[in-house]
Amino acid sequence: MIKDITILIAGAAGQGIQTIGTLLARVCHRAGLFIFSSDDFESRIRGGHSFHLLRIGTRPLVAPSLNIDILAAVNERDYEYHRERLGPKGIALINSDTKKTMESHAFYLPFDASAKAAGGMIASNTVAAGALLAIIGAKFKDFETVLKDNFRDKSEEVLKLNLKTGKQGYDIGRDIEFPKYFDFTGGRHGRVFMTGAKAAALGALAADCRFFSFYPMSPGTGIISNAAQYGNELPIVIEQAEDELAAINMAVGASFAGVRSLTATSGGGFCLMTEGLGLAAMTETPVVIVLAQRPGPATGLATRTAQADLLFSIYASQDEFPRFVFAPGSVLETFNTVKKAFYLSEKYQVPAIVLMDQFLADSAGTETGAFQTGHEHETFLDQETQMSQDQAYFRYKLTGSGISPRKVPCLSDALVRATGNEHSEEGLSSEDPRVRTAMVEKRFRKQVLMKDEMRMPLVFCEDSSFYLTGWGSTKGSIMEACLRLREEGIDVGWVIFEDIWPLDSHRLKTLLENKKLIMVEGNATCQLGSLIRQETGIDYVTRILKYDGRPFYPEYIIERAKQIMGK
Amino acid sequence: MAAIQFDIENENEWCPGCGNFAILAAMKKAFIAQGLEPRDLLIVSGIGQAGKTPHFMACNMLHGLHGRALPLATGAKIANHRLNIVVNSGDGDCYGEGGNHFLAAIRRNIDITLLVHNNKIYGLTKGQASPTTALGMKTEIQNRGTVSSPFNPVATALAAGAGFVAQGFSGNTEQLSELIVEAMSHKGFSMIDIYQPCVSFNKINTHLWYKERVFDLKEAGHDPLDYEKALQVAHMGAEKIPTGVIYKSQSPSFTDRLDVLKTKTLFEYGFDKLKMNDILGRG
Numbered sequence: 053m054i055k056d057i058t059i060l061i062a063g064a065a066g067q068g069i070q071t072i073g074t075l076l077a078r079v080c081h082r083a084g085l086f087i088f089s090s091d092d093f094e095s096r097i098r099g100g101h102s103f104h105l106l107r108i109g110t111r112p113l114v115a116p117s118l119n120i121d122i123l124a125a126v127n128e129r130d131y132e133y134h135r136e137r138l139g140p141k142g143i144a145l146i147n148s149d150t151k152k153t154m155e156s157h158a159f160y161l162p163f164d165a166s167a168k169a170a171g172g173m174i175a176s177n178t179v180a181a182g183a184l185l186a187i188i189g190a191k192f193k194d195f196e197t198v199l200k201d202n203f204r205d206k207s208e209e210v211l212k213l214n215l216k217t218g219k220q221g222y223d224i225g226r227d228i229e230f231p232k233y234f235d236f237t238g239g240r241h242g243r244v245f246m247t248g249a250k251a252a253a254l255g256a257l258a259a260d261c262r263f264f265s266f267y268p269m270s271p272g273t274g275i276i277s278n279a280a281q282y283g284n285e286l287p288i289v290i291e292q293a294e295d296e297l298a299a300i301n302m303a304v305g306a307s308f309a310g311v312r313s314l315t316a317t318s319g320g321g322f323c324l325m326t327e328g329l330g331l332a333a334m335t336e337t338p339v340v341i342v343l344a345q346r347p348g349p350a351t352g353l354a355t356r357t358a359q360a361d362l363l364f365s366i367y368a369s370q371d372e373f374p375r376f377v378f379a380p381g382s383v384l385e386t387f388n389t390v391k392k393a394f395y396l397s398e399k400y401q402v403p404a405i406v407l408m409d410q411f412l413a414d415s416a417g418t419e420t421g422a423f424q425t426g427h428e429h430e431t432f433l434d435q436e437t438q439m440s441q442d443q444a445y446f447r448y449k450l451t452g453s454g455i456s457p458r459k460v461p462c463l464s465d466a467l468v469r470a471t472g473n474e475h476s477e478e479g480l481s482s483e484d485p486r487v488r489t490a491m492v493e494k495r496f497r498k499q500v501l502m503k504d505e506m507r508m509p510l511v512f513c514e515d516s517s518f519y520l521t522g523w524g525s526t527k528g529s530i531m532e533a534c535l536r537l538r539e540e541g542i543d544v545g546w547v548i549f550e551d552i553w554p555l556d557s558h559r560l561k562t563l564l565e566n567k568k569l570i571m572v573e574g575n576a577t578c579q580l581g582s583l584i585r586q587e588t589g590i591d592y593v594t595r596i597l598k599y600d601g602r603p604f605y606p607e608y609i610i611e612r613a614k615q616i617m618g619k
Numbered sequence: 620m621a622a623i624q625f626d627i628e629n630e631n632e633w634c635p636g637c638g639n640f641a642i643l644a645a646m647k648k649a650f651i652a653q654g655l656e657p658r659d660l661l662i663v664s665g666i667g668q669a670g671k672t673p674h675f676m677a678c679n680m681l682h683g684l685h686g687r688a689l690p691l692a693t694g695a696k697i698a699n700h701r702l703n704i705v706v707n708s709g710d711g712d713c714y715g716e717g718g719n720h721f722l723a724a725i726r727r728n729i730d731i732t733l734l735v736h737n738n739k740i741y742g743l744t745k746g747q748a749s750p751t752t753a754l755g756m757k758t759e760i761q762n763r764g765t766v767s768s769p770f771n772p773v774a775t776a777l778a779a780g781a782g783f784v785a786q787g788f789s790g791n792t793e794q795l796s797e798l799i800v801e802a803m804s805h806k807g808f809s810m811i812d813i814y815q816p817c818v819s820f821n822k823i824n825t826h827l828w829y830k831e832r833v834f835d836l837k838e839a840g841h842d843p844l845d846y847e848k849a850l851q852v853a854h855m856g857a858e859k860i861p862t863g864v865i866y867k868s869q870s871p872s873f874t875d876r877l878d879v880l881k882t883k884t885l886f887e888y889g890f891d892k893l894k895m896n897d898i899l900g901r902g
């Protein structure tokens with residue numbers, strides 16, 4: 053019994069395939085179905101091959117599916133391009149005003165012509181959405197509600213056109229036979245459906261981040277554009293910097309003055325931020341950096357996905373200093389991780405990096421867990437305003453924990469002196485070797501406590517023969533692959549890292565000892581595998597790596613894992 | 620008590636006779652003239668001899684990276700636009716490594732005061748040519764003479780739309796401190812390029828060399844509200860060196876333009892947990 057179906061909507065950039073996907077997702081979400089969607093597009097504004105993948109089911113979905121059940125092609129060439137992914141019972145809808153012949157599974161439908169006849173080619177996507185919804189058995193009433201909401205800011209005319217074309221599409225789709233897996237009767241459920249990029253933005257806002265500086269770079273920009281949606285409701289400032297050097301320095305400057313700050317970028321931009329990262333570390337100024345990875349080096353593949361900046365983020369910037377590196381693996385986890393990153397960054401006065409990637413940023417999932425504020429917005433700033441004359445304030449006071457009381461400038465008689473040069477307790481440059489040694493040790497004392505904040509990787513199925521081991525955005529695909537392999541009687545578990553650095557070698561070693569790890573990573577050198585070996589001496593047995601710029605599908609992992617395990 | 624309150628016990632690292640001492644003195648004088656105390660000031664600086672300035676006085680200080688003082692100061696100002704922020708930067712720091720930020724700060728009209736200690740040389744790294752080094756000037760590395768033409772900061776600032784542009788000279792502390800007061804009272808981005816002899820590495824543009832060439836724009840009857848005249852002043856060349864306010868015009872500053880900062884600083888807002896949960900509830 054199939055519990056979920058996958059729809060692939062293909063077209064050229066600029067043809068609005070995402071619009072179709074969004075309409076579908078919203079109707080299904082209203083009806084209580086679970087969705088996982090992802091976007092695959094080229095670095096161009098018009099033309100090329102793009103697709104939106106929408107998986108719909110009656111239970112939570114955590115990964116995309118390689119096999120598709122319905123292919124909706126805006127152009128015939130898109131049909132040719134993707135048809136091999138169609139399963140044996142799959143159908144294809146191809147937008148064509150002229151072609152009438154019907155292959156048994158391929159239906160040529162006049163999306164454009166219908167829209168034109170109704171008064172506007174622009175509504176062609178609504179025709180397609182209507183047809184798809186009818187095919188999967190959605191109620192027109194639900195579609196109508198979603199359309200009304202979708203076009204509420206537009207003119208009466210636009211809404212009318214879309215309602216009309218939506219109905220036309222719906223009627224076209226009704227004639228096409230396709231099994232109706234879902235009953236679309238679900239009522240209110242309170243679940244959330246959103247993208248990773250939006251979850252990151254909300255996580256920042258829920259942690260009281262008020263300043264966002266950035267320089268546009270895919271796939272990092274989406275985090276900022278999502279935050280920007282709340283500019284009228286929340287006290288935030290979003291500033292597009294002149295470059296990433298400015299972006300990170302602005303964030304550090306704002307944080308120094310007492311406002312929580314975030315900057316988001318991708319690998320190339322992060323390269324430019326590395327000196328600023330070191331400044332945050334040396335001045336002990338909290339800052340959160342969301343690093344949404346894409347393939348590189350250099351410009352690489354601008355709109356594609358990768359997991360190849362793990363070691364870079366751990367070691368970026370010269371010399372050595374403590375930092376946090378996290379790699380959330382789902383939409384809800386992204387929200388919670390970014391929130392936590394602010395809290396911990398401020399608690400320990402160190403930079404925190406949240407690793408995402410194009411796949412996670414642009415994927416959307418139905419989450420059953422709650423998106424809520426917690427304690428993470430609470431500040432650690434020492435806001436004592438009075439200061440007696442004889443009591444000097446030392447920004448870098450040597451303490452047992454390595455954490456010095458942090459004040460903001462110009463709010464008290466305490467002079468706050470911070471510098472990126474090596475410095476004394478009072479924050480003045482110093483070249484004294486004893487001071488230098490004491491300060492290096494002070495900064496690293498914090499790391500001992502930071503390690504205790506880090507969660508160990510999730511382990512599923514103690515005593516399995518093998519463990520699919522990964523981090524970050526591959527989480528969903530690894531979990532699904534593992535569960536499906538187990539259904540086939542193959543004994544495999546998972547080890548999934550969300551908190552990456554600092555790594556508690558001792559605890560990790562105990563956890564992983566005697567486990568056979570099959571690394572699953574989106575890079576060519578098995579970066580997490582190397583890190584585990586370096587930190588614990590435990591070597592992985594083999595690896596499933598992928599560096600083609602595309603995400604891991606569970607099917608791919610299943611196939612490779614079977615080969616490895618000789619099944 | 621006067622100047623004393625800005626003094627601190629920290630060994631000054633500049634070479635004896637360096638023009639930076641006079642700039643530091645002029646700064647202190649200007650702060651006292653405005654009734655400011657160390658606690659009221661945030662001095663942000665870059666890297667170089669100029670960047671060390673806040674180390675030699677009592678103030679709040681953020682001593683950042685080479686070239687990046689302006690974005691650092693911009694972030695701090697956005698977080699708390701009530702801060703009085705002065706930036707100390709060098710000619711290499713501001714016009715070389717940080718050139719892009721210089722242009723962006725002007726465009727933003729961020730309400731901070733930029734002091735560029737322009738010694739026409741890289742002082743801290745021992746005497747390489749800087750963006751403002753004269754064409755043909757020999758240095759240890761540019762040993763056949765500097766090949767590129769000097770950058771004209773004042774003309775560039777004017778062209779970019781800066782609302783307060785002045786030229787100072789460390790040899791005239793009286794005038795310089797007045798310029799600093801005027802720059803700090805200007806609402807919006809203000810910059811003073813300050814000629815500063817480097818006794819160790821610039822043997823051409825010495826104190827005496829400047830003394831023989833500088834003249835006071837105010838005395839010469841220059842009208843700083845006249846943009847055309849200001850451009851002429853900016854292009855006067857090296858033989859007669861104008862000092863004083865070159866151009867002034869008022870427009871809303873960056874933080875004035877942000878509605879969210881109309882009533883409170885970004886720092887002062889509280890966290891609205893109810894509203895945030897409401898937003899999260901919408902999904």
Ligand SMILES: Cc1ncc(C[n+]2csc(CCOP(=O)(O)OP(=O)(O)O)c2C)c(N)n1
Pocket residue numbers: 666667668669670685708709710711712713736738740741742743744749
């Ligand atoms: C990223 C980086 N590059 C280079 C340097 C080395 N450096 C330090 S100061 C300086 C130039 C200083 O010249 P200027 O800004 O004119 O300041 P001055 O010392 O003359 O006051 C350079 C190149 C550095 N600290 N950081």
Ligand code: SF4
Pocket residue numbers: 632633634636637638639668738742743816817818819820
């Ligand atoms: S090197 Fe030049 S600028 Fe630096 S302190 Fe010495 S004289 Fe001053």
Ligand SMILES: [Mg+2]
Pocket residue numbers: 667709710711736737738739740741742749
């Ligand atoms: Mg210089």
